[in-house]
Amino acid sequence: MSVMAFFFIFVFSVALAFLWREGVLEAPWLQEGEIAAYHGNGGRPPNAAKTALFIFLGVALCLFSLLCAAFFMRMGSYDWQSPPLPRILWFNTAALVASSGALHRASAAAKEASPQRMKIALWAGAVASLLFFFGQLWAWRQMIAEGFYASGNPANAFFFLLTGAHALHLLGGLVALFRTIARAALEKPGKSLAATVELCAIYWHFLLAIWLLLLALLVGWADNLGVICRRLLT
Amino acid sequence: MHGMIMVVYMLTAIFLGGFGNYLIPLMIGARDMVFPFVNMLSYWVYLLATLVLAASYFVPGGPTGAGWTLYPPQAILTGTPGHEWGIILMLSSLILFIIGFTMGGLNYVVTVLQARTRGMTLMRMPLTVWGIFTAAVMALLAFPGLFVACVMLLLDRTLGTSFFVPAIVEMGERRDYSGGSPILFQHLFWFFGHPEVYIVALPAFGMVSDLISVHARKNIFGYRMMVWAILAIGVLSMVVWGHHMYVSGMDPLFGFFFAVTTLAIAVPTAMKVYNWVVTLWRADIHFTTPMLFALGFLVTFVNGGITGLYLGNVIVDVPLSATLFVVAHFHMVMGIAPVLVIFGAIYHWFPKITGRMMDERLGKIHFWITFLGAYAIFFPMHYLGLLGVPRRFYDMNDATFVPHSAVGLNIFMTTMALFVGLSQLIFFYNVFKSLRHGASAGGNPWRAASLEWQTPETPPGHGNWGKRLPVVYRWPYGYNIPGAPDDFVPQNAPLQKGEHAT
Amino acid sequence: MAVALVMALVVVASLLFHFLSPWRPTQIESNWGFIDDTLTLTFIVTSIGFVAVILFMSYCLYRFRHQPGRRSTYEPENRRLELLLGGITTVAVIALLAPGLLVWGRFITPPGDAMEVEAVGAQWSWSFRLPGADNRFGSTDVRFIDANNALGVNPADPRGRDDLIISNGELHLPAGKPVKVLLRSIDVLHDFYVPQIRAKMDLVPGMETYFWFTPTRTGQFEILCVAYCGVGHPQMRGTLIIDSGSDYQNWLAAQQTFAHLRKAEAF
Incomplete structure (x- = not known):
């Protein structure tokens, strides 16, 4: 539950700072005439897609925070037995780091208006992500082959649940990424394309950050954290 | 089924999906939602979710009989009807609904954040938009709780994982579960379930503010306080879920925390009620049908709100929880009250939607039957709860603590419910009749100041605003401004010479 | 108007x-x-x-x-x-x-001298257990549940041998003494509720919950389950009988211990 407390403190501080900037304390009946509808960003409305992405990241963060909170709550029971993790996870992690880095390069290249480098980086990012995805599938196969079924132990179940939820988010991102690649092939490079590439990069950084957190949970680095959480509660 | 359909598939969908989609662009001066395609997708996913849910009536074993809380272990065990397919379809339908809603919710939030027209600051938005906006943000943060709970319960049911189900012996037979925590499900469920109450209530709060202001020909009193109260309720409602679990066996120390947060939420809520009522002071009240419904909301909401103080105060909740007192409370506060707002809002915005007025006489008959009838159903029900009559009993057998006269009261409530239910036909008749034969409304029949009434065409054409988007010069509650010639000044009316906005 | x-x-x-x-x-x-x-x-x-x-x-x-000529005040x-x-x-x-x-x-803080009883819910009946002469409960686990051991008392635990098992759904308690009721469920969620007592608490499978009260008057009351627990939910009733001291002792003496029940059924 402390996970959710951190999440809420974070989200509510961001929301409060935003509302503050937008003048939530002002008395509207005292304001005359046409005034700027938006503060910040030079008085222009924020970019729709970027706003939507950030809000979606908030929702996804909420989802993963809840999963982590459930993980910690369930971990305390007597029948919890962490399975040995498939080694391939480390390779997958490297692949995801690579794809996140590649998309970062792609975004930088798009801003510098060098379409060739951008396309290569986009493809590199997509390939690395696919490697990650199939690597994760391989890890599932390995778990099942070694007899660590989801029904066997809650720790196994959480392994499948967490990696599955993450992989689905990655799949959704891949759809957007391939659309971007298609657009990069068809369209002339421009501001709008660069903005889209930037969104992909942001999303991939988010996926990477979440994955590292999940990995920490699964490996057991977070056990100590869980112990601290429970001690705080009792 | 009844609870889930009403709360999620009806109230949430109507307030956010229905009114949100219609009113947000009109009220903030946008041509449409920001992502029309996502919006459409959201609608179709929602439709699919309802179809999946409805399909559970036709599968072996019928729909799930686990109540709207779907508590494990019983929800997935053989002692509960619909444990074969009904529960699977219910969970799948909810998962679909949440995916669809997340798309829709993103749309509402982003539209409010970035599609406002020139001059429309956040603090110049009508309270309706504030209510829907805050509710959409809350829903985006709350629905993941239900999502996680549904996915994990579905896995427990289908794959045999033990997220929520401990080692049990069911009907003399050992099941293969072990170690799961039913309380974990309750935390996840109510993490969604309580904000959900306010997800329904906040849009209703917003609409009622606008209805009262327009029909009392007066600015809403304490606009800023109203906005802050909406925000405070939004924040607080995310941390009160434990008050549904005082006697659930969770760590009793949580009872202290959740009782404090729950009663704290009463303060901003009461501030809203005061401001609605004070708005009527020195007003010019027109008893139109929408106004009547808003007043009906006030009575039922105040009544249902104060019984919330009984149930939120942890020790008072102990004898009352799981009795008919709870049933009466939540039907009053989130059944009757929001539904009255929905009716009021339909009577109010129908002229904008169709260009025709609804029949006032039928509307008033409909109001009095619905309001008084519903009050007469649920007010006495509290007293059965005080007696100790539990909910979810179809039969009290020969319980000695229930006096025989309670049976008479029960019969009265049932008859009343059937009568009020039937009388809703008046409303539907009115809608269909007015669609064809209603008096022509003109663009602004209520002489309202907010932006949605200032569209060049009624009903608004494609793109809402014709060639040029409106520019906003003032707040949406410019009624009876001293010195103004008319008793209202539209939001998009430029400042006149020498005018001060005071 | x-x-x-x-x-x-x-x-x-x-x-x-x-x-x-x-x-x-x-x-x-x-x-x-x-x-x-x-x-x-x-x-x-x-x-x-x-x-x-x-x-x-x-x-x-x-x-x-509204009356002709009325205008509201702008405030x-x-x-x-x-x-x-x-x-x-x-x-x-x-x-x-x-x-x-x-x-x-x-x-939530039962007095130290409260006597303990255990109420166990199953679909759709109540059973009870008293700690017996040694005043301590034997450990339990659902693994031990079978036809002769409906409450899953651990047969190997010596503390459990003198536990009194009451399976007819009728619990007697002495008036005027504080009672801590330990709650356990072997299948789904239930809730122990006696309207006259006011207190109630859920029974959660996989864990033990509790509440306490002091009965003040002798009499017979109904125990209801008020957490929806399946089709038999409204029929899940028990009886709570508050006795005077001597009546209670008589009733207590008539109850069978766990060891006794096991022996009787083994024959």
Whole structure:
């Protein structure tokens, strides 16, 4: 539950700072005439897609925070037995780091208006992500082959649940990424394309950050954290 | 089924999906939602979710009989009807609904954040938009709780994982579960379930503010306080879920925390009620049908709100929880009250939607039957709860603590419910009749100041605003401004010479 | 005009119903009079609020109804009024909350000398267990549950051998002694509720919950399950019988121990 407390403190501080900037304390009946509808960003409305992405990241963060909170709550029971993790996870992690880095390069290249480098980086990012995805599938196969079924132990179940939820988010991102690649092939490079590439990069950084957190949970680095959480509660 | 359909598939969908989609662009001066395609997708996913849910009536074993809380272990065990397919379809339908809603919710939030027209600051938005906006943000943060709970319960049911189900012996037979925590499900469920109450209530709060202001020909009193109260309720409602679990066996120390947060939420809520009522002071009240419904909301909401103080105060909740007192409370506060707002809002915005007025006489008959009838159903029900009559009993057998006269009261409530239910036909008749034969409304029949009434065409054409988007010069509650010639000044009316906005 | 009158009448009718209707809280038979007191306090405070708000509203509806030539006053805000109302509400809320929390603190801390009984729920009946002569319960686990051991008492645990097993759904308790009820479920969620006692608590499979009370008067009361637990939920009843001291001893002497039951059934 402390996970959710951190999440809420974070989200509510961001929301409060935003509302503050937008003048939530002002008395509207005292304001005359046409005034700027938006503060910040030079008085222009924020970019729709970027706003939507950030809000979606908030929702996804909420989802993963809840999963982590459930993980910690369930971990305390007597029948919890962490399975040995498939080694391939480390390779997958490297692949995801690579794809996140590649998309970062792609975004930088798009801003510098060098379409060739951008396309290569986009493809590199997509390939690395696919490697990650199939690597994760391989890890599932390995778990099942070694007899660590989801029904066997809650720790196994959480392994499948967490990696599955993450992989689905990655799949959704891949759809957007391939659309971007298609657009990069068809369209002339421009501001709008660069903005889209930037969104992909942001999303991939988010996926990477979440994955590292999940990995920490699964490996057991977070056990100590869980112990601290429970001690705080009792 | 009844609870889930009403709360999620009806109230949430109507307030956010229905009114949100219609009113947000009109009220903030946008041509449409920001992502029309996502919006459409959201609608179709929602439709699919309802179809999946409805399909559970036709599968072996019928729909799930686990109540709207779907508590494990019983929800997935053989002692509960619909444990074969009904529960699977219910969970799948909810998962679909949440995916669809997340798309829709993103749309509402982003539209409010970035599609406002020139001059429309956040603090110049009508309270309706504030209510829907805050509710959409809350829903985006709350629905993941239900999502996680549904996915994990579905896995427990289908794959045999033990997220929520401990080692049990069911009907003399050992099941293969072990170690799961039913309380974990309750935390996840109510993490969604309580904000959900306010997800329904906040849009209703917003609409009622606008209805009262327009029909009392007066600015809403304490606009800023109203906005802050909406925000405070939004924040607080995310941390009160434990008050549904005082006697659930969770760590009793949580009872202290959740009782404090729950009663704290009463303060901003009461501030809203005061401001609605004070708005009527020195007003010019027109008893139109929408106004009547808003007043009906006030009575039922105040009544249902104060019984919330009984149930939120942890020790008072102990004898009352799981009795008919709870049933009466939540039907009053989130059944009757929001539904009255929905009716009021339909009577109010129908002229904008169709260009025709609804029949006032039928509307008033409909109001009095619905309001008084519903009050007469649920007010006495509290007293059965005080007696100790539990909910979810179809039969009290020969319980000695229930006096025989309670049976008479029960019969009265049932008859009343059937009568009020039937009388809703008046409303539907009115809608269909007015669609064809209603008096022509003109663009602004209520002489309202907010932006949605200032569209060049009624009903608004494609793109809402014709060639040029409106520019906003003032707040949406410019009624009876001293010195103004008319008793209202539209939001998009430029400042006149020498005018001060005071 | 009529609207104002009807709204005021709704308030009057509600109050009349409260004071004249025959449906009052069930007569209390335990030490939890405090709960009833907080309930009464809540009723007084909230009713004042309800009556004041709705009557004020009715007055406004009457006084400021539309008449030809009426214009409303433009008053966007009144900081002092809002602070005043907010302050009053905060005080009222604290007045409700403080006693409530105090009583809750008492509710969750059973007295040290409370006798312990265990209530076990299963679909759809109640069973009970008393600690027996050694005053200690034997350990339990659902693994031990079989036809002869419905409560899953550990046969290897010596503390459990003298536990008294009551499977006819009828629990006797002596009047005037505090009782801590330990709650256990072997299948789904249940809830132990006796309206006259006021206290209630869920039974959660996989864990043990508790509540305590002191019965004040002898008599026979119904135990209801008030957590929806499947199709048989309304029929899941038990009987709580509060005895005087000697009656209780007689009943106690007639109960069978776990060891006894095992032996009898082994034959």
